[in-house]
Amino acid sequence: MLDRKFIVENAAAVQENCQRRGVKADVDRLVRLDAQRREQQGEVDELNRRANEVSKLIGKAKDAAEREARKNEGRELREKTAAAQASLDAILAEIDVLQRGIPNMSHPQAPLGSGDEASLELRRGKTPPPQFDFPPLDHVTLGERLDLLDLEGGAKVAGHGFYFLRNDAVLLELALQRYALDLLLAEGFTPTITPDLARNEILQGVGYIPRGPETQIYSVADSDLSLVATAEITLGGLLAETILEAERLPIKLCGISHCYRTEAGAHGRASRGLYRVHQFTKVEMFAFTTPDQSESMLDYFCELECRLFDGLEIPYRVIDTAVGDLGGPAYRKFDLEAWMPGRGAAGEFGEVTSTSNCTDYQARRLSIRYRPKGEKGTAFVHTLNGTAIAISRGLIALLENHQQSDGSVRIPAALRPYFGKGAIGPRA
RNA sequence: GGAGAGGUGGCUGAGUGGUCUAAAGCGCGGGUUUGCUAAACCCGUGACCGGGAAACUGGUCCGCAGGUUCGAAUCCUGUCCUCUCCGCCA
Secondary structure (H helix, E strand, O other): OOOHHHHOOOOHHHHHHHHHHHOOOHHHHHHHHHHHHHHHHHHHHHHHHHHHHHHHHHHOOOHHHHHHHHHHHHHHHHHHHHHHHHHHHHHHHHHHHHHHOOOOOOOOOOOOOOOOOOOOOEEHHHHHHOOOOOOOHHHHHHHHOOEEEHHHHHHHOOOOOOOOOOOHHHHHHHHHHHHHHHHHHHOOOEEEOOOOOOEEHHHHHHOOOOOOOOOOEEEOOOOOEOOOOOHHHHHHHHOOOOOEEHHHHEEEEEEEEEOOOOOOOOOOOOOOOOOOEEEEEEEEEEEOHHHHHHHHHHHHHHHHHHHHHHHHHEEEEEOOOOHHHOOOOOOOEEEEEEEOOOOOOOEEEEEEEEEEOOOOOHHHHHHHHEEEEOOOOOOOOOOEEEEEEHHHHHHHHHHHHEEEOOOEEEEOOHHHHOOEEEEEEEEO
16 A cells, blocks of 8 residues: 555645546545544543553552542543544544555556557567468367367366366476476576465455455455465565565565466456466566665566566567556556467467566555665565466467467477477377 | 463563563664774664654554553453474375
């Protein structure tokens, strides 16, 4: 969330930013409530001060009569304090709700508007879209013919949106994980395998809403746990409530987790096969930085994503996401959209990675701070997240782009050491 | 799952109802001494919310949430977490 003081002092800019992002937020009400909060805080402080004074006097009372009189005085003061505190708490609670509803500020260079036409294509990957001398198949057909993918089996045991990977698809999943991991290890990331569940408190701190009709999150009954939608949640939550020394920053982590998404309200959108599923595996990058490091870290994350997909010889374009399409915590977001020849009538781009600079928006909620060198006090770190590889969509791009006329799929050179062979199929 | 012990500032750790305004040490900042570095010594040093131009100052915080009391780090209840032992288990 944004700093309350910042919101109050920059109410007009914050309100304008909300409009650009298409978020309804009552900034004026928050400003008024903050004035009330300040006044009420003064009253509570004053009552507390007097009550403390009385308590000390009782300790030094000369006789029983004085003690009793002071006790009554103290009791009355505490009652008043409790009442004053209750109204302060009510004000704070309402401020908190409003404050949480306000999205992060936006990067001044991020394109305005919303929707595909508003976002800006920054560049394309090294690999051009393939030219097929045969009608290319989509990954569902390829997956069935090569016995890689069992959507019916997934539906039987868990419902629509679940799947079994089979045979070489299993090896491909593991190969992709290790391929991404090795590149990140070489770049100094600390690798982790994170929990697939997290406390709702952590989900909220990172910016996910565990319950409600539009939620993307599966929650576990009779517990305060939810299945994570991304390792961003667990990696960000990892350092909640900590104060870091400036020399430790930036901290670069990567995490492998399963990701679970309800995809509520997503029905009807292009979602054949593996594109929009309830569960997939993802290797996620995450960084904690000082404020002056975060912009270059975002570029770095984007560059790493490009290297990963260039290495897989998958065509893609890099998108600077329009302000109206940013999620609440993101200050700026770059997406990689891979070319998927089997998607739509004649191929379409589909999102395969996403990297965001969340500045101090998540850190404030999670209370992750650092001590700036040579300054007193603490400041919030900046957090960034980025997809190294989301396996399900990676598989789509890989199968569809590298399919051959004989029905086989070529494995790009960079992946062969991990996959163990140069092709999948054709079936004998 | 059962029994026991514990959770205190950036870290270690003392503190069992009122001078806790939280000891001490480490670390950190400044200074003195000093070829440099280091050591030694001296001084300072928590976070959060307010007030004030500033000096300074009010309040809150001892895992978290409640409760008892005029007063709670300290007593009570719940909860989360950690450790030890037992049970179960891949």
